[in-house]
Amino acid sequence: MSTTDLDTATETPRDLWRQRLGRWDLKASPYLYIAPFFIVFALFGIFPIIYTAVISMMDWDTIRNSGEFIGFGNFDFVLHDRKFWLALRNTFSIFLLSSIPQLLMSTFIAAMLDHHLRARTFWRMGVLVPYVVMPVAVGIIFSKLFADESGVFNQWLGMIGIDPIGWHKEVLPSHFAIATMVNFRWTGYNALILLAAMQAIPRDLYEAAAIDGAGRLRRFISVTIPQIRPTMIFVIITATIGGLQIFDEPRMFDNTGSGGADQQWLTITMYMYNTGWGQLNFGRASAIAWLLFLIIVIFSLINLWITRRFIKTDKSGGI
Numbered sequence: 011m012s013t014t015d016l017d018t019a020t021e022t023p024r025d026l027w028r029q030r031l032g033r034w035d036l037k038a039s040p041y042l043y044i045a046p047f048f049i050v051f052a053l054f055g056i057f058p059i060i061y062t063a064v065i066s067m068m069d070w071d072t073i074r075n076s077g078e079f080i081g082f083g084n085f086d087f088v089l090h091d092r093k094f095w096l097a098l099r100n101t102f103s104i105f106l107l108s109s110i111p112q113l114l115m116s117t118f119i120a121a122m123l124d125h126h127l128r129a130r131t132f133w134r135m136g137v138l139v140p141y142v143v144m145p146v147a148v149g150i151i152f153s154k155l156f157a158d159e160s161g162v163f164n165q166w167l168g169m170i171g172i173d174p175i176g177w178h179k180e181v182l183p184s185h186f187a188i189a190t191m192v193n194f195r196w197t198g199y200n201a202l203i204l205l206a207a208m209q210a211i212p213r214d215l216y217e218a219a220a221i222d223g224a225g226r227l228r229r230f231i232s233v234t235i236p237q238i239r240p241t242m243i244f245v246i247i248t249a250t251i252g253g254l255q256i257f258d259e260p261r262m263f264d265n266t267g268s269g270g271a272d273q274q275w276l277t278i279t280m281y282m283y284n285t286g287w288g289q290l291n292f293g294r295a296s297a298i299a300w301l302l303f304l305i306i307v308i309f310s311l312i313n314l315w316i317t318r319r320f321i322k323t324d325k326s327g328g329i
Contacts, residue, residue, distance in 0.1 A: 066296035077293060084297035094298070096273045097281040098305075100185065104260070104277065105253035107189035108196075112249065113242070115197045120204035121230060134205070137198030148191050149262025156187040156263075178264060184275040191259040196252070200245050207241035208234060247313045254306055255279055278302050 066084055068077030088094050123134055140148075155162045156177035164174040177183045211234065219229045235242075257279040261267045268284065269276025278298065286295030 062296040062299055065293055066300055068293050070291070070293040070296075072290050072292060080293075084294045085301070088294055088297050088301065093273055093276065093281055094278075094301075097269075097276045097278045100181075100260075100269075100273070100275055101254060101256065101277045103182075103185045104188050104192070104256060104275070105250070107185055108192040109246070109249045109253050111189075112193045112197050112200065113245065115193065116200035116204055116245070117242075119197065119201040120208055121234065123201065123205050124208045134202065137201050139198070140194050141196065141199040143195065145195065145258035146262055148195055149259050152187065152191045152194070152259075153263050156190075178270065179274075181274045184263070184270065188256075188259050188263055188275055191263075192253070192256065196249070200249070203245055204238060204241060207238040211237045243313065243316065246316075247310065250309050250313060251306055254302065254309065257283070278305075 065077065067079060067081060069080050069083070070077035119137060123130065123137070127133060158164070158174065158176050158178050161174075161177065163177075167174060175183050177187045215233050215237070216229055219233055224232065256277055260269060260275050260277050260280055261283075263275060264270070267280075269280050279302070282295050282298040282302065285298060286292050
């Protein structure tokens with residue numbers, strides 16, 4: 011009898027069980043490690059999406075926690091509601107007034123931080139401070155700064171002979187004020203993301219461009235911008251999603267949180283919140299949520315097209 015046969019013969023049922031358990035652990039343990047994420051995502055991600063899709067098709071009764079199926083009636087009401095189109099206009103206006111200047115300022119700040127500055131860590135952490143400030147605190151502070159009668163900015167304008175601006179009364183000034191809050195919070199955050207991309211650029215490219223006679227501005231346009239373009243597209247996509255879901259800043263812009271007397275700064279998320287919790291009409295609020303989801307998907311597809319159009323992948327797999 012061989013040695014292998016002797017070892018097999020001397021194995022106990024307990025040893026065989028341990029071997030089977032070890033093989034099962036090797037195959038199944040990776041799935042167990044990642045299972046908590048998918049369980050949490052299913053409970054707090056997939057289930058609310060399916061649940062709101064069902065409620066959006068129903069005339070929901072919040073008292074009985076049940077509803078009557080009405081098809082696309084909630085969508086039809088929302089699409090014919092004047093407040094929805096006002097909220098859509100305000101959302102896009104605030105988004106444009108915040109995202110474009112934010113991208114330009116973030117790129118400029120990141121370029122400045124990429125140079126050899128004294129106390130670089132201090133300045134890099136300093137630009138992140140507004141991001142950690144609570145949105146409610148930012149909204150309260152800026153609502154006072156942009157007050158119509160005694161606001162700081164109107165006082166400054168009065169000192170140079172300019173009439174006070176109705177920040178809470180007029181449409182475009184209110185959008186500008188809210189966009190200023192958004193830029194205050196997110197410019198430094200995006201600047202650090204772009205800074206990380208700039209620091210990953212090989213310095214040999216700058217040295218070669220300098221030897222060819224390119225100045226600082228030319229190096230930034232011809233070397234820095236093409237190299238950070240994927241990161242810039244990522245920043246644009248995240249800014250688009252966040253801009254279309256803006257809620258905290260316009261909500262805290264006044265004491266009522268209703269979006270203004272004439273809904274001059276009412277956003278889609280505020281409209282959805284007021285419909286769901288103000289009017290207790292969760293069916294229409296769910297329909298608004300799905301319309302907002304479709305709008306975000308459309309903009310994401312546009313960003314995907316831009317990414318495929320302007321970012322070319324070289325043969326080596328780099329960008």
